[in-house]
Amino acid sequence: TPSLECLNDEERLLVTLKEDEALPWKEIAARFSNQLGQSITVATLQMRYLRLRQKFRNWEERDIEALRQAYEYWEKCKWDIISAKVSRNRLYDLNDVSNSLFQMLEFGVEEKWPSRLCARKWADI
Known part of the structure; x- marks a missing residue:
């Protein structure tokens, strides 16, 4: 999970809705539409989330080994x-x-x- 401080507002909202509130993707897309006034598809949000997770992935010792x-x-x-x-x-x-x-x-x-x-x-x- 990325540190929320290093994320922009949209990324922070996405991580909060997905990880903290554990909302389904359709609900996350609806919240984005309501809160940011942007119509973003579920697939776009999923890809953003995937990229964020990859960017901030923590390598554990077993991964490195x-x-x-x-x-x-x-x-x-x-x-x-x-x-x-x-x-x-x-x-x-x-x-x-x-x-x-x-x-x-x-x-x-x-x-x-x-x-x-x-x-x-x-x-x-």
């Missing part, structure tokens, strides 16, 4: 992910080895590139 873990996962696995996106796996028919089937991945190339080679090439680019 989750962010760290996600970043570490990305750092550890990013070249595996990139390798999977730019490679094509070869599958062979067990009945006829000469008949090779190709499974295209999203950005397919002719053969699978190991993640370490993807990382090395990226460093060269």
Whole structure:
């Protein structure tokens, strides 16, 4: 919840009606119309409220730790992910080895590139 002192009048009214009075969105829109003389849609008010909550979001320690873990996962696995996106796996028919089937991945190339080679090439680019 944002501190009311740092909000303008409209934002303060919105937060008060939504959080303190717990009014439904239609009622909040009606109050805006009555108190401010502005006709504002429910969707507009909801978006304003969402932006305010995002702007004043408090990062708790568990949020920061989750962010760290996600970043570490990305750092550890990013070249595996990139390798999977730019490679094509070869599958062979067990009945006829000469008949090779190709499974295209999203950005397919002719053969699978190991993640370490993807990382090395990226460093060269």
